[in-house]
Amino acid sequence: MRSALLQTKPDIVLSAAWDTEHGKFWTNESNVAYRDATLKFAELSFKVGAETFIGLGTMSEYGTSPGYCNAEKSPLVESDIYSKSKIETGLGLQQIGERFGGQTHWARVFQAFGPNEKHERFIPGLIANLRGGNQFSIRTPNFEMDWIHSSDVASAIVFSLENSLNHFVDIGTGIGTSVKELSQLICEEFEFDSSLLDYSGQIPGHEKRVVVDQASQLLRSGWKPNESLRNRIRSLR
Numbered sequence: 001m002r003s004a005l006l007q008t009k010p011d012i013v014l015s016a017a018w019d020t021e022h023g024k025f026w027t028n029e030s031n032v033a034y035r036d037a038t039l040k041f042a043e044l045s046f047k048v049g050a051e052t053f054i055g056l057g058t059m060s061e062y063g064t065s066p067g068y069c070n071a072e073k074s075p076l077v078e079s080d081i082y083s084k085s086k087i088e089t090g091l092g093l094q095q096i097g098e099r100f101g102g103q104t105h106w107a108r109v110f111q112a113f114g115p116n117e118k119h120e121r122f123i124p125g126l127i128a129n130l131r132g133g134n135q136f137s138i139r140t141p142n143f144e145m146d147w148i149h150s151s152d153v154a155s156a157i158v159f160s161l162e163n164s165l166n167h168f169v170d171i172g173t174g175i176g177t178s179v180k181e182l183s184q185l186i187c188e189e190f191e192f193d194s195s196l197l198d199y200s201g202q203i204p205g206h207e208k209r210v211v212v213d214q215a216s217q218l219l220r221s222g223w224k225p226n227e228s229l230r231n232r233i234r235s236l237r
Contacts, residue, residue: 001040001041001044002044002048005044005045005048005050006048009048009049010045010050011050011051011052012050012051012052012053012054012161013041013042013045013050013052013053013054014053014054014055014056014157015038015041015042015053015054015055015056016056017034017037017038018031018034018038018056019031019034022118022120022121023120025082026080026081026082027080027081027082028081028082029081031081031082031084031085031086032081032085034085034089035085035086035088035089035092038055038089038093039089039092039093039096041053042055042093042096042097042104043096043100046096046097046100046102047100050102051102051103052102052103052104052105052161053093053096053097053102053103053104053105054104054105054106054107054157054161055089055090055093055104055105055106055107056107056109057086057089057090057106057107057108057109057168058082058083058086058108058109059108059109059110059111059145059146059172059210060079060080060082060083060086061076061077061083061086061087061090061108062074062075062076062077062108062210063075063077063079063083064077064079064208064210065208065209065210066209066210067209067210067211068209068211068212068213068214069108069110069170069172069210069211069212069213069216070170070212070213070215070216071108071166071168071169071170071216071217072166072168072216072217074213089106090106090108090167090168093106093167094106094167094168097167103161103164104167105157105160105161105165105167105169106167106168106169107153107156107157107160107169107171108168108169108170108171109148109153109171109172110145110146110147110148110170110171110172110173110210110211110212111145111146111147111148111172111210112148112149112150112153113147113148113149113150113232114149114150114151114236115150115235115236122179123182123186123233123236126183126186127186127190127236129196130186130187130190130192130193130196130197131190131192133193133196134196135196135197135198136183136196136197136198137198137200137201138179138180138183138197138198138199138201138202139201139202139203139206140179140202140203140206140208141178141179141180141183141199141202142178142179142180142206142207142208143178143179143206143207143208143209144176144177144178144179144207144208144209144210144211145176145177145178145179145209145210145211146172146173146174146175146176146177146210146211146212147173147177147182147229147232148171148172148173148225149225149227149232149235151226151232152173152225152226152227152232153171155223155225155226156169156171156218156223157169157171159218159221159223160218163221165217165218165221166217169217169218170212170213170216170217170218171212171218172211172212172218173212173224173225173229174211174212174213174214174216174219175211175229176209176211177229180197180199182229182233183197184197185229185230185233186233189230189233189234189237190237
């Protein structure tokens with residue numbers, strides 16, 4: 001890492017590396033290694049002259065069903081080794097920035113989606129199954145999440161830099177959409193048969209909400225997504 005940083009001498013460094021193996025990253029000990037590597041990377045970046053370091057956090061730092069989230073007041077919940085490691089990385093990065101006099105941002109990204117996702121993820125999995133005429137099981141139709149396109153994630157991070165927002169930034173739209181509502185929207189935009197959506201395996205009482213608070217600093221500072229959720233889903237066709 002050091003040689004690459006010395007060769008490029010970046011002013012801004014963004015670290016997105018982490019273990020995201022589907023179904024396993026929640027409990028994988030590799031989370032600790034990624035925590036340590038990210039913090040080491042931040043220190044090295046500042047030592048070679050970088051002015052800003054950005055790390056990517058997660059909505060999971062707020063727990064499984066925190067409701068409306070605001071970094072300025074919502075409690076952090078160490079639900080598993082993944083969320084625990086992310087929380088520790090965000091806090092550690094803040095301390096490193098203060099020590100080196102550099103600017104840092106820990107961007108807690110909510111339910112991101114976009115082109116070229118792994119088929120194990122919800123949206124591409126649903127599209128692939130319905131396109132093939134297969135039923136798609138949805139066990140958490142009432143789970144309300146803040147779905148944000150990858151292009152809007154990038155836009156929000158740039159906005160955070162340009163407007164010198166605080167270290168912890170919630171990256172989301174402030175709009176909650178349930179899994180069922182999103183699934184129906186995909187059926188409409190792709191002209192899929194919505195009867196292929198199978199809710200028979202629904203988890204009883206599974207009604208959760210993880211949405212960015214409209215009063216969080218990103219949204220109250222004037223940022224908003226460039227396109228509606230419907231248009232972003234349409235772009236995946």
